[in-house]
Amino acid sequence: xxxxxxxxxxxxxxxxxxxxxxxxxxxxxxxxxxxxxxxxxxxxxxxxxxxxxxxxxxxxxxxxxxxxxxxxxxxxxxxxxxxxxxxxxxxxxxxxxxxxxxxxxxxxxxxxxxxxxxxxxxxxxxxxxxxxxxxxxxxxxxxxxxxxxxxxxxxxxx
Numbered sequence: 001x002x003x004x005x006x007x008x009x010x011x012x013x014x015x016x017x018x019x020x021x022x023x024x025x026x027x028x029x030x031x032x033x034x035x036x037x038x039x040x041x042x043x044x045x046x047x048x049x050x051x052x053x054x055x056x057x058x059x060x061x062x063x064x065x066x067x068x069x070x071x072x073x074x075x076x077x078x079x080x081x082x083x084x085x086x087x088x089x090x091x092x093x094x095x096x097x098x099x100x101x102x103x104x105x106x107x108x109x110x111x112x113x114x115x116x117x118x119x120x121x122x123x124x125x126x127x128x129x130x131x132x133x134x135x136x137x138x139x140x141x142x143x144x145x146x147x148x149x150x151x152x153x154x155x156x157x158x
Contacts, residue, residue, distance in 0.1 A: 003028040003110045004117045005095060007103040016129040023125075024103065025118060026094050035087035042090075047097045058082055 004025040013019060034041040042051035061082060065075045095105070111117035 001110050001112065002114065002117060003108060004114070004121075005105050006107045006109060006121055007095070007098045008106045010102045010104055016126075019129075020122065020125070024098060025109075025114065025121075026091050026098070027114075028091060028108075031087050031090035034090035035083050038083050038086045038090070042093075045094055045097070047093060049100075050093045050097060054086060 004027055007024045007026065008019060009022045011019075011022075031041065038054055039051060042048075042054060058079065061078060062075055065078060070078075099105075107121065109117045109121040111120055
């Protein structure tokens with residue numbers, strides 16, 4: 001199962017379609033692309049401060065290691081460790097960037113794929129929006145619960 005947090009801009013607009021277009025899903029967990037090309041990943045996600053911070057950290061650490069006379073292998077290993085730490089925190093940094101840009105985390109959704117998570121979230125979200133913009137019976141919160149997954153032993157199948 002994949003887990004995504006859902007973020008909505010704080011803009012108040014009367015059109016639910018405009019709101020839906022701006023909703024962002026952020027995957028929970030490790031970001032493989034951020035491990036391989038962290039600087040480009042940060043730029044692709046428009047995370048300018050994170051990009052600058054990564055470049056500064058990597059440059060300072062590598063320059064310090066070179067000033068200490070460390071071998072090329074040591075510098076490469078430390079760079080891989082920096083990239084590993086970045087990939088572990090990359091999606092949290094994306095959430096932080098969205099929060100700085102005025103987005104609010106409005107929920108979490110689980111599913112087998114991104115498409116299933118999006119469909120599951122919007123099915124519940126549309127009901128909540130129709131209550132907010134139309135009828136008087138508005139759901140108290142937007143929640144999404146995964147469907148039952150058959151389990152094998154202690155761990156469920158994904």
